[in-house]
Amino acid sequence: MSELDAFFDGMTRFLRGDLDAAALRDRLGPSPSAPGRFTFYRGLIRANHRRVLAHLFPAAQHAYAGGGGAPWPALVDAFARAHPCGDWDLNAFGAAFPAFLEGRPDRPDAASLAQVADYEYAFYRVTRAPDAFDPAVDVVNPTVTPRSYTCDVPAFVRSVRRGAPAPLAATPITGFLYRRPDDRQVRWLRPTLARLLAFARATGEIDDEACAAAGVESPALDAATDALVRAGVLGRGARR
Amino acid sequence: MTPGPPAGVGIGLRREHFDSILQTERPLDWLEIVPENFIGHGGRAGAVLDACRERWPIGVHGVALSLGGPDPLDLDLLDGLAAVLDRVGATAFTEHLCFARAGGENFYDLLPLPFTRAAVDHVAARVRAARERLGCPILLENVSTYAVMPGAEMSEGAFVTAVLEAADCGLLLDVNNVFVNAHNHGTDPLDDLAALPLERAGRIHLAGHTYVDDLAIDNHGAPVIEPVWALYRAALEAAGPVPTLIEWDLHVPPLERVLDEADRARALMRAVCG
Numbered sequence: 042m043s044e045l046d047a048f049f050d051g052m053t054r055f056l057r058g059d060l061d062a063a064a065l066r067d068r069l070g071p072s073p074s075a076p077g078r079f080t081f082y083r084g085l086i087r088a089n090h091r092r093v094l095a096h097l098f099p100a101a102q103h104a105y106a107g108g109g110g111a112p113w114p115a116l117v118d119a120f121a122r123a124h125p126c127g128d129w130d131l132n133a134f135g136a137a138f139p140a141f142l143e144g145r146p147d148r149p150d151a152a153s154l155a156q157v158a159d160y161e162y163a164f165y166r167v168t169r170a171p172d173a174f175d176p177a178v179d180v181v182n183p184t185v186t187p188r189s190y191t192c193d194v195p196a197f198v199r200s201v202r203r204g205a206p207a208p209l210a211a212t213p214i215t216g217f218l219y220r221r222p223d224d225r226q227v228r229w230l231r232p233t234l235a236r237l238l239a240f241a242r243a244t245g246e247i248d249d250e251a252c253a254a255a256g257v258e259s260p261a262l263d264a265a266t267d268a269l270v271r272a273g274v275l276g277r278g279a280r281r
Numbered sequence: 282m283t284p285g286p287p288a289g290v291g292i293g294l295r296r297e298h299f300d301s302i303l304q305t306e307r308p309l310d311w312l313e314i315v316p317e318n319f320i321g322h323g324g325r326a327g328a329v330l331d332a333c334r335e336r337w338p339i340g341v342h343g344v345a346l347s348l349g350g351p352d353p354l355d356l357d358l359l360d361g362l363a364a365v366l367d368r369v370g371a372t373a374f375t376e377h378l379c380f381a382r383a384g385g386e387n388f389y390d391l392l393p394l395p396f397t398r399a400a401v402d403h404v405a406a407r408v409r410a411a412r413e414r415l416g417c418p419i420l421l422e423n424v425s426t427y428a429v430m431p432g433a434e435m436s437e438g439a440f441v442t443a444v445l446e447a448a449d450c451g452l453l454l455d456v457n458n459v460f461v462n463a464h465n466h467g468t469d470p471l472d473d474l475a476a477l478p479l480e481r482a483g484r485i486h487l488a489g490h491t492y493v494d495d496l497a498i499d500n501h502g503a504p505v506i507e508p509v510w511a512l513y514r515a516a517l518e519a520a521g522p523v524p525t526l527i528e529w530d531l532h533v534p535p536l537e538r539v540l541d542e543a544d545r546a547r548a549l550m551r552a553v554c555g
Contacts, residue, residue: 043399045403046351048395048431049350049351049380049383053384053386056383069431070431070432071431072428073433074428074429075428078428078465078496081427081428085390086389089388089390093389125386126386127385127386128387129345129387130320131317131345134389169322169326170322170323171322171323172324220324225325
């Protein structure tokens with residue numbers, strides 16, 4: 042191993058917390074800088090992890106606080122150790138966080154925490170999704186992200202972001218998270234049964250016959266399709 | 282029409298200013314973006330960027346390429362960066378003389394390299410490869426450091442000079458980093474500035490910093506302090522009217538406050554360089 046390779050190997054182990062400053066010195070030799078200066082870099086990286094997750098998951102962090110288990114910073118450190126991120130996009134660091142929360146054995150509310158985090162990460166992804174929707178011709182807005190939760194996660198997240206956190210209501214909810222093409226704002230839409238079926242028909246998942254079996258006939262489906270086109274969920278290509 | 286290359290004094294395009302940037306009538310010569318925030322992304326940020334590029338030259342300043350790192354260059358990232366450069370009509374790409382990724386893990390920080398000949402050769406080869414993939418010149422920034430990495434064979438100034446000569450690339454001179462490093466390592470900032478290859482300077486960054494115990498931290502979260510303004514004057518005297526950027530990324534104030542800093546830099550540039 043060359044000296045440069047040894048440097049990167051030693052620094053990587055140190056930054057991950059697998060070596061302390063004394064062991065790093067033993068491996069790489071002395072530096073004019075005090076050991077605490079090297080430890081500072083490890084702190085910077087941990088702070089970056091916390092900053093990214095705080096930015097992506099403010100509502101999940103709020104819901105987590107005060108509920109027992111490891112403090113939030115320790116939780117983030119544990120997540121970073123379990124899911125080191127190789128992606129250049131620092132926000133990709135948060136992709137595995139909802140599943141990580143769901144697997145927390147020390148939290149009886151792990152499932153709802155995971156749902157909050159899932160919504161927040163989906164919101165981020167929809168916000169940044171490519172501009173790939175032409176509402177004049179396309180069938181479906183590709184930013185549409187259907188979600189079903191056992192709690193009213195969207196209302197809870199909105200309340201936290203407004204600075205007036207409300208309790209996480211145990212109300213099952215289904216809807217579409219999507220970005221409107223006109224004002225580029227991200228919306229949460231709770232569809233009626235007819236609109237849910239109209240969306241499924243537009244995506245080719247069901248046909249008119251199945252919709253009728255669910256109690257929604259073609260005229261109602263067409264009206265629901267028009268409503269979804271106006272809302273920016275579907276494009277005009279979805280109209281029959 | 283897309284404006285030409287950056288000149289004069291600009292500021293970073295920040296989300297906090299999306300509502301106000303296109304409304305401003307104050308002097309503003311160019312904008313700088315972090316391209317990673319726009320690769321493959323649409324929505325409002327992309328729309329604001331497209332509107333800004335019609336009005337101002339856009340500088341492209343990467344943070345994730347890990348040009349000094351041991352892992353292979355990320356070709357997908359390079360291609361994404363090239364697409365952003367093309368989108369905004371940029372004529373150069375700036376990055377940091379550091380590593381950010383090792384062993385397959387991205388640390389999301391700008392980590393210093395050892396000041397060794399082996400590191401010079403290593404990073405210079407990667408800069409040349411990146412430049413070929415991007416199809417445009419690269420300028421490297423002198424980074425802030427909190428520790429001198431073990432094994433140093435030369436000073437920071439000699440290291441930066443050697444890398445830029447070996448890679449034949451330009452310097453993004455971060456004046457605040459010169460000050461921060463001098464504080465942190467007990468050297469004279471004017472001497473450190475003079476040791477950098479100022480004849481290669483194609484951009485300048487100015488920013489504020491903070492202190493934690495005895496350490497100066499380059500956090501881009503405060504106004505530029507007087508000693509850094511003095512150092513900027515010295516840089517202008519040595520390097521001429523190099524396009525300059527005010528960086529303010531943390532505790533971002535209203536646009537007007539950032540533009541105040543830009544006004545001061547512009548006035549200083551005119552006073553020194555005419």
